[in-house]
Amino acid sequence: MSHTKALPLLDPEGQDGRGAAPCCPPLTERPMNAEEAETAARMFKALGDPVRLRLFSAVASHEGGEACVCDISDVGVSQPTVSHHLKKLKEAGLLSSERRGTWVYYRVEPSVLAAMGRLLTAPPAV
Amino acid sequence: MSHTKALPLLDPEGQDGRGAAPCCPPLTERPMNAEEAETAARMFKALGDPVRLRLFSAVASHEGGEACVCDISDVGVSQPTVSHHLKKLKEAGLLSSERRGTWVYYRVEPSVLAAMGRLLTAPPAV
Numbered sequence: 001m002s003h004t005k006a007l008p009l010l011d012p013e014g015q016d017g018r019g020a021a022p023c024c025p026p027l028t029e030r031p032m033n034a035e036e037a038e039t040a041a042r043m044f045k046a047l048g049d050p051v052r053l054r055l056f057s058a059v060a061s062h063e064g065g066e067a068c069v070c071d072i073s074d075v076g077v078s079q080p081t082v083s084h085h086l087k088k089l090k091e092a093g094l095l096s097s098e099r100r101g102t103w104v105y106y107r108v109e110p111s112v113l114a115a116m117g118r119l120l121t122a123p124p125a126v
Numbered sequence: 127m128s129h130t131k132a133l134p135l136l137d138p139e140g141q142d143g144r145g146a147a148p149c150c151p152p153l154t155e156r157p158m159n160a161e162e163a164e165t166a167a168r169m170f171k172a173l174g175d176p177v178r179l180r181l182f183s184a185v186a187s188h189e190g191g192e193a194c195v196c197d198i199s200d201v202g203v204s205q206p207t208v209s210h211h212l213k214k215l216k217e218a219g220l221l222s223s224e225r226r227g228t229w230v231y232y233r234v235e236p237s238v239l240a241a242m243g244r245l246l247t248a249p250p251a252v
Contacts, residue, residue, distance in 0.1 A: 028191070028239070031184040034202070037176040044179070048171025050163040058157040065154070076160070113154070113246055120243035 026121045043116060046092030051077055052085045059095060060108040068103040152247045166245060169238070172218030177203055178211045185221060186234040194229035 024036040032040070047053050058072035059065070073082050086106055089095040094113075095106045150162040158166070173179050184198035185191070199208050212232055215221045220239075221232045 027179075027183040028186040028234070030187045031198075032180050034176065034180070037179040037183070041174050041176040041179045044170045045174025048167050048174040050160065050167040053153075053163040053167045053170070054158050054160070057153040057163070060154040061156045072157075108154070117243050117246035120239055120246065 023115070024119055027119055028121070040116075040119060043092050043094060043112070046089055046094055049085070051075055051081070052089055055082060055085050056089055056094060056108070059106045060113070065110065066105055066107040068105045070103060072106075149241070150245055153245055154247070166242075169218050169220060169242060172215055172220055175211070177201055177207070178215055181208060181211050182215055182220060182234070185232045186239070191236065192231050192233040194231045196229060198232075 023039045024032060047056065054075045055072060058075070059067045062071055069079065069082060069086070073079055075082070077085075086095065086097070090097055090106070094109060096109055097104050097106050099105075149165045150158060173182060180201045181198060184201070185193045188197055195205065195208060195212070199205055201208070203211075212221065212223070216223055216232070220235060222235055223230050223232050225231075
């Protein structure tokens, strides 16, 4: 139940190279169970802060879907605050990071974004 | 800036029956500005709680996209707590409600769901 630490919506290890699978059905398909809701709520919560959302969209929309702190620090908060929020996004599994030389580069996990998008997919008109 | 109280992602009044327009571009399109981020973060935050998410999915997946409290109170919390969370979802613009006789019926705003889904739309592969 409580073993998922990173990338909670996905199981990147267990998918045999096919790309990761989403944890949860579309919200409109059936009621979520407690475990699914825990997992998905963690990611929505991470995006539930305006500064984090701006940083996330700054990374997501940056060339190549990747940015270093130096590229995205114009959101009106201090760099330590930027780093704090980037860490939170990383812990929620929404960003991955890699150090190259002086800078840490952040990258959006497109499969996570797609899984969240699927959660919110509206059903076909009835 | 701070006039949006309900349905923050949409402007249901101003769309002339064409359906409401989303507030924000896909997260991957360009960095969000402060106002867009405020608006969208409010809705993500509302879904950032496991109980709220379960209630929301219970309403969203219920027959006809509509449910009364009597239909969806099996999420393991008291009915006052259910009502509290439904109110929060309503304030965030994710649900609308209507009293009919004894019960209040909650309905998912499909256009809001669609707008949130668009926010998370991944760009075409580059």
